Amino acid sequence: MSDTSIITPTETNSVWAERTGTRQYLGHNARGAEVRVGSGPGEFSPGELLKIALATCNTLSADHRLAKALGEDFEANVICATLKHEEEERYQAMDVQIVTDLSALTGDQLATLSQRVDAAIERSCTVGHTLTKGAEVRLHLLNDHPEDVD
Structure with a gap:
């Protein structure tokens, strides 16, 4: 695939994460689930x-x-x-x-x-x-x- 256009995010094709600290993010999906991402305790x-x-x-x-x-x-x-x-x-x-x-x-x-x-x-x-x-x-x-x- 050589197309460089951006795939439009929708509830069914994307997830997102917000930065919560240094090298720490909180991941989300449209169904309300959350996962902590990083390298500290309690994070994946x-x-x-x-x-x-x-x-x-x-x-x-x-x-x-x-x-x-x-x-x-x-x-x-x-x-x-x-x-x-x-x-x-x-x-x-x-x-x-x-x-x-x-x-x-x-x-x-x-x-x-x-x-x-x-x-x-x-x-x-x-x-x-x-x-x-x-x-x-x-x-x-x-x-x-x-x-x-x-």
Whole structure:
């Protein structure tokens, strides 16, 4: 994509964050949710938010498949662990681990569930698709008071 125009923010395609202090922001969405972003106590770093976004996108995409196999009230945790490429300041690998009680499943049932979970995630996980296929990232520095510019 070589278009340099700005994508118009709407309630469904954007989130926003306001600066609350030095290297501290409060993120918002249109549904009223908030998340503290920074590097201090009680805050998520941007990298941690990326990890939680990938992990929960996977589990939300597969939740119906897991519930069908394990019961509607199944318990689960999801972890996203990363390997960081320090010189390039990026993650070079991300592992999503869905941890739940699978002991009631036979080997065949577990294999079927694994295939169905993978297929559901492949169909529906926007975050995973974005990371594996890439997205153009563009930055626009905008003046909050354009009338003040000469």
